[in-house]
Amino acid sequence: MKTVGVAVIGFGTVGSGVVRLLLEEGDRLAAATGCRLVLRHVCDVDLARPRDVQVPPGVLTDDIERAIGDPEVRIAVETVGGTTFAVDLMKRLLAAGKDVVTANKAALAERGPELFAAAREAHRSISFEASVAAGIPIIRAIRDGLVANRIREVIGILNGTCNYILTRMTSTGASYEEALREAQARGYAEADPHLDVSGEDARHKLAILGGLAFGTRVRLEDVYVEGIAGVDPQDITFGGRLGYVLKLLAIGRVIDGSLSLRVHPTFVPKSSPLATVAEAYNAVLVRGHAVGDTFYYGPGAGQMPTASSIVADLVDAALGRAGTTFESVAWLAGRSAAMPVKPIREVETRYYLRFDVLDEPGVLGSLAGILGRHRISVASVLQEESSDPASVPVVVTTHRAPEGSFVSAIEEVRRLPALVGRAVGIRMLEPGEEAAR
Amino acid sequence: MKTVGVAVIGFGTVGSGVVRLLLEEGDRLAAATGCRLVLRHVCDVDLARPRDVQVPPGVLTDDIERAIGDPEVRIAVETVGGTTFAVDLMKRLLAAGKDVVTANKAALAERGPELFAAAREAHRSISFEASVAAGIPIIRAIRDGLVANRIREVIGILNGTCNYILTRMTSTGASYEEALREAQARGYAEADPHLDVSGEDARHKLAILGGLAFGTRVRLEDVYVEGIAGVDPQDITFGGRLGYVLKLLAIGRVIDGSLSLRVHPTFVPKSSPLATVAEAYNAVLVRGHAVGDTFYYGPGAGQMPTASSIVADLVDAALGRAGTTFESVAWLAGRSAAMPVKPIREVETRYYLRFDVLDEPGVLGSLAGILGRHRISVASVLQEESSDPASVPVVVTTHRAPEGSFVSAIEEVRRLPALVGRAVGIRMLEPGEEAAR
Numbered sequence: 001m002k003t004v005g006v007a008v009i010g011f012g013t014v015g016s017g018v019v020r021l022l023l024e025e026g027d028r029l030a031a032a033t034g035c036r037l038v039l040r041h042v043c044d045v046d047l048a049r050p051r052d053v054q055v056p057p058g059v060l061t062d063d064i065e066r067a068i069g070d071p072e073v074r075i076a077v078e079t080v081g082g083t084t085f086a087v088d089l090m091k092r093l094l095a096a097g098k099d100v101v102t103a104n105k106a107a108l109a110e111r112g113p114e115l116f117a118a119a120r121e122a123h124r125s126i127s128f129e130a131s132v133a134a135g136i137p138i139i140r141a142i143r144d145g146l147v148a149n150r151i152r153e154v155i156g157i158l159n160g161t162c163n164y165i166l167t168r169m170t171s172t173g174a175s176y177e178e179a180l181r182e183a184q185a186r187g188y189a190e191a192d193p194h195l196d197v198s199g200e201d202a203r204h205k206l207a208i209l210g211g212l213a214f215g216t217r218v219r220l221e222d223v224y225v226e227g228i229a230g231v232d233p234q235d236i237t238f239g240g241r242l243g244y245v246l247k248l249l250a251i252g253r254v255i256d257g258s259l260s261l262r263v264h265p266t267f268v269p270k271s272s273p274l275a276t277v278a279e280a281y282n283a284v285l286v287r288g289h290a291v292g293d294t295f296y297y298g299p300g301a302g303q304m305p306t307a308s309s310i311v312a313d314l315v316d317a318a319l320g321r322a323g324t325t326f327e328s329v330a331w332l333a334g335r336s337a338a339m340p341v342k343p344i345r346e347v348e349t350r351y352y353l354r355f356d357v358l359d360e361p362g363v364l365g366s367l368a369g370i371l372g373r374h375r376i377s378v379a380s381v382l383q384e385e386s387s388d389p390a391s392v393p394v395v396v397t398t399h400r401a402p403e404g405s406f407v408s409a410i411e412e413v414r415r416l417p418a419l420v421g422r423a424v425g426i427r428m429l430e431p432g433e434e435a436a437r
Numbered sequence: 438m439k440t441v442g443v444a445v446i447g448f449g450t451v452g453s454g455v456v457r458l459l460l461e462e463g464d465r466l467a468a469a470t471g472c473r474l475v476l477r478h479v480c481d482v483d484l485a486r487p488r489d490v491q492v493p494p495g496v497l498t499d500d501i502e503r504a505i506g507d508p509e510v511r512i513a514v515e516t517v518g519g520t521t522f523a524v525d526l527m528k529r530l531l532a533a534g535k536d537v538v539t540a541n542k543a544a545l546a547e548r549g550p551e552l553f554a555a556a557r558e559a560h561r562s563i564s565f566e567a568s569v570a571a572g573i574p575i576i577r578a579i580r581d582g583l584v585a586n587r588i589r590e591v592i593g594i595l596n597g598t599c600n601y602i603l604t605r606m607t608s609t610g611a612s613y614e615e616a617l618r619e620a621q622a623r624g625y626a627e628a629d630p631h632l633d634v635s636g637e638d639a640r641h642k643l644a645i646l647g648g649l650a651f652g653t654r655v656r657l658e659d660v661y662v663e664g665i666a667g668v669d670p671q672d673i674t675f676g677g678r679l680g681y682v683l684k685l686l687a688i689g690r691v692i693d694g695s696l697s698l699r700v701h702p703t704f705v706p707k708s709s710p711l712a713t714v715a716e717a718y719n720a721v722l723v724r725g726h727a728v729g730d731t732f733y734y735g736p737g738a739g740q741m742p743t744a745s746s747i748v749a750d751l752v753d754a755a756l757g758r759a760g761t762t763f764e765s766v767a768w769l770a771g772r773s774a775a776m777p778v779k780p781i782r783e784v785e786t787r788y789y790l791r792f793d794v795l796d797e798p799g800v801l802g803s804l805a806g807i808l809g810r811h812r813i814s815v816a817s818v819l820q821e822e823s824s825d826p827a828s829v830p831v832v833v834t835t836h837r838a839p840e841g842s843f844v845s846a847i848e849e850v851r852r853l854p855a856l857v858g859r860a861v862g863i864r865m866l867e868p869g870e871e872a873a874r
Contacts, residue, residue, distance in 0.1 A: 017727075021585050021727060025585060025587070028587065029584070029585070031652075031767055031772070032584065032652055032766065032767045033584065033765050033766065033767070034764070034765045034766075034767065034770065034772070035765065129582065135725075135727075135728035135729065135731060136731055137577070137578045137581070137582020137583065137731075140574070140577055140578070140581055140582050141574050141577070141578065141582075144574070144577055144749060144752075144753065144758075145566065145574025145577050145578075145746070145749050146574065146745065146749065147466070147469065147470065147748070147749050147752050148458050148462060148466070148744070148745045148746075148748035148749055148752070149745055150462070150465065215468075215469055273710075273713065273734060276710065276713055288572075288745065290454075290458060290572075290741040290742070290744060290745040290748075291572035291735065291736065291741065291742045291745040291746075292572065292735065292736045292739075292741070292742060293735060293736075294572060294573055294574075294733070294734065294735030294736075295732075295733070295734040295735060296731070296732070296733055296734075297710060297731065297732040297733075297734070298728065298729065298730060298731030298732060299728065299729045299730070299731075302729075304727040304728065304729070305727070305728045305729060307585070307727060308583065308585045308586055308725065308727040308728040309582070309585075309728075311584070311585035311727075312581060312582050312583065312584050312585055315581075315584050315585075316581065319761050319762075319765050320761055321581075321758045321761050321762070324756050324757055324758050324761075325756075325758070327471070328470050328471045328472065328756050329469065329470065329471075330468055330469050330470070330471065333471065335468070335471070
C-alpha cells in the first residue's frame with residue numbers, strides 16, 4: 001500500500017485533534033482510501049504541556065527543522081496560526097517540496113495570493129477546507145460540487161461565537177454583555193473576544209469563500225465589516241415581533257459585475273433556513289444559477305470538526321487530487337482577474353430602524369419626512385403606547401434603498417431635538433434573498 | 438488548454454440540461470477549471486421532439502455507435518435510465534475507454550458492483566453525484582469531505598415527490614389522494630407515481646448512500662421499505678399536536694457492527710433540521726464520530742439541479758480526479774467487505790400508535806395490557822372526548838422497543854373486538870436521533 005509521511009506543526013487544540021485522528025483512524029483510513037498516512041513529526045515549542053493524546057516515541061519534537069528537512073514528509077499541517085511566522089513557515093514547507101494543509105483563515109485572507117504563488121512556484125498545493133466553517137465541507141462543495149454554476153450569492157453564518165451570543169440574547173433576552181460572559185464561561189468565546197465579536201473572523205472567512213465562489217481576487221479591505229458589540233436586546237425583541245431573527249451574516253454577491261462582500265448583524269426572516277441555525281453552529285447558503293439554493297449546516301468550530309476537515313485535506317493531498325485541483329482551479333492557480341468592488345454606500349438593502357424619541361406631536365411626521373427626502377420608502381411602522389413619554393421607541397422597516405441614503409437619513413435624524421435616545425439601523429435580508437422552501 | 442471530448446447519451450429533460458450547461462457555460466468552465474469540455478455527440482432515438490436547447494450541426498445523432506466509436510470522446514454521460522439497456526450501454530462505454538457519468542440510481546442500486554467491476558476492468562471511472570439528492574453535492578461530502586469520520590448515521594429526505602405530498606397534507610389537511618393529484622398537476626409527480634410513493638426511489642438512493650457512508654456492499658433487498666400511500670391526514674394532525682412532522686425518511690445506521698437501512702414514513706421532532714425541509718426539497722443529515730452532525734439541503738430533483746451535478750462530475754473526470762477517486766475509495770474499488778444486516782424486526786425504535794376503538798369501559802386497559810405484555814412502555818396517551826362513541830381514536834406514543842414487538846402487539850390489537858377502525862403504527866425519530874442545534 002502507498003504510504004505518505006505527514007508532519008503536524010503546532011500541537012495545540014486543533015493539532016492534537018489531527019494527531020488523534022491519524023493515530024486512532026489510521027487503519028480504517030488506509031483501508032478506505034488505499035493510502036496510509038504516517039505521522040512522522042509533531043512539532044511544538046512547548047513539549048511539557050499535557051495533551052489528551054499520546055504521540056509515539058521520537059515523533060514529538062520542538063525542532064521544526066526535523067519536519068522541514070525530512071524528505072519522507074510529503075504533507076505538512078500548519079496549525080500554528082497568525083499571519084507572520086505561520087506564513088513564513090508555510091512558504092518554507094512548500095519550498096521544501098511538501099503539500100500544505102492549513103486552517104489559518106487570517107493568513108489566507110490577508111496573504112492568500114502570496115501563499116498560492118509560493119505553492120505554484122514549488123509545484124505543491126495548499127488545502128484549507130478547515131479554514132471556513134470548520135467541519136462543513138463547504139470549500140469542496142463550492143469548488144467542486146457546484147463548479148457548473150455561476151454563483152450568484154453566498155450567505156453565511158460563519159462565526160460560532162457571535163451566533164452563540166445572538167442565540168442566547170434571542171432566547172433569554174440577555175444583554176450583549178451577559179451573553180458574552182456566558183459564551184466565555186462555556187468555552188464558546190475567548191477571554192479576548194475581539195476577533196470574533198468585531199466580525200473580523202467572519203470577514204476573513206468571507207474573503208476566502210467569496211474569492212472561491214466568484215472566482216476573483218479579494219482584498220480584505222474590500223470586505224465591509226460591522227460586529228455585534230452594539231446590539232441591544234430590545235431590537236432583537238422588536239425584530240422577533242416582525243418575524244425576523246438577528247444573525248451576524250457574511251454576504252457575498254456579484255451585483256452588475258461588481259463584487260459586494262459584507263459582514264454585519266442582519267435581520268433574517270424566520271422562514272429562512274439561516275434563521276434556524278442556533279448556538280455555535282455555522283451555515284452557508286449558496287445560490288447557483290443552475291442548481292438554485294443549496295444549504296450547508298454543521299459545527300463551525302471545535303477541535304474534532306476542524307481536525308475532520310484537515311484530515312480530509314490530507315487524504316486529498318496524499319491521493320494527488322489536491323495537486324490536480326490546485327493546478328486547475330483558476331482562483332488557486334492565480335488565473336483569476338480582479339473584479340471591480342461595489343462600495344458599501346451603493347449597495348441596496350432594506351433596513352430596520354429604531355429611533356428613541358420624545359412622545360410629542362409631529363415627531364413621527366419629522367421622521368417620515370427625513371426618510372422621504374432621502375427617497376427611503378417605509379414598509380411598516382411599530383410604535384406602542386408608552387408609559388414613559390420622555391422616550392418612546394419608533395420602529396420602522398423600509399423597502400430597498402442604497403446604503404448611502406440610510407447613512408445620510410440616520411445622520412439627519414440624529415440632529416433632531418426630539419431624538420432623546422439611540423438611532424439604530426440594522427439591515428434586513430429581503431424575502432427574495434432567503435432560500436425558497 | 439487541455440480539451441476533453443464529451444458525449445451525452447439520452448436527450449431528454451436531464452440530457453438537455455447537461456447540453457445547455459456545456460454550451461452556455463463552456464467558456465466560463467474552461468476559464469475556471471483550465472480544461473475545455475467539448476460536446477462531440479448528443480445521442481437519442483428520437484431526433485424530432487422539440488427541445489429547449491440548440492445543438493450545433495453534426496452533433497445530434499440517433500446512432501449511438503458514433504459516440505462509442507469516437508476515440509476523441511473521453512467521457513460519456515448516460516441519461517437513458519433503467520437497469521437493462523443503460524447498464525449494457527455503460528459497460529460498452531467503459532470498455533471503449535470512456536469515463537462514465539450517470540444519475541441512474543436504479544442501475545447503481547441494483548447493479549452497482551457489476552458496473553464498478555466493469556469500470557475497474559477498463560481502468561475507467563463511474564461518477565454519480567446526481568444519482569442522490571440531485572443538486573446537493575452529498576456524494577462528495579460523504580466520500581471526500583467527511584472521509585476522516587466513522588459515519589454513524591445517515592438520515593435523508595431523498596424523494597421530492599413524497600416530501601411535496603406530505604408537506605401539502607401537513608399544511609392544508611388534504612388527503613393523500615388530493616395531495617398526489619396536486620403534485621401531479623404541478624409536475625412534482627409522474628402520471629404513474631408508483632416508483633416515488635412506494636418509497637422505491639428513496640430506497641435506491643439509500644442503498645447508494647449507505648454503501649458509501651458505511652463502506653460496505655449493500656444489497657437492495659436488505660433495504661427495508663414502506664411508502665406513503667397509506668398515510669391518513671388525521672395522524673399528521675395528531676403528530677403535529679405532539680410536536681412532530683411526518684416525513685418519508687431514509688435511515689442508515691450501523692448498530693453493533695450490523696447494517697440497518699430502512700425507508701418509511703417517520704415522525705420527526707419539529708426541532709430537527711429535517712422537519713424544516715418542505716415542498717420538493719431534499720436533505721441529508723450525516724452524523725460522523727469526529728465532525729458531529731452536518732446537514733445538507735437543496736433541490737432534490739429537476740432538470741438543472743441534476744445537470745449541475747452531472748457537469749461537476751464531468752469536470753472531475755476531465756481533470757483526472759474521478760479516476761484517482763475511483764481507484765482509491767474502497768467501496769468503488771471493490772475492496773469493501775459485506776456487513777451483516779440487522780433484520781428490521783430487531784431494530785429498536787419508538788412508535789406512534791393510533792387505534793380506533795369503541796368508547797366503552799375497559800378498552801384502554803386492554804390496549805395497555807397488550808402493549809405491556811409485549812414489553813412496550815407507553816410514553817404518552819392522547820384520547821379526546823368524542824361525539825361518536827362508536828369510534829374513538831386513541832393515540833399512544835411509546836418508548837423504544839424492538840420492531841418485532843410492535844408487529845406482534847399490533848396484530849393482537851387487531852383481534853380485539855373493540856377495535857372498530859384502523860390500527861396504525863408510525864415510527865418516530867428519537868430525540869437523540871435529531872441533530873443537536
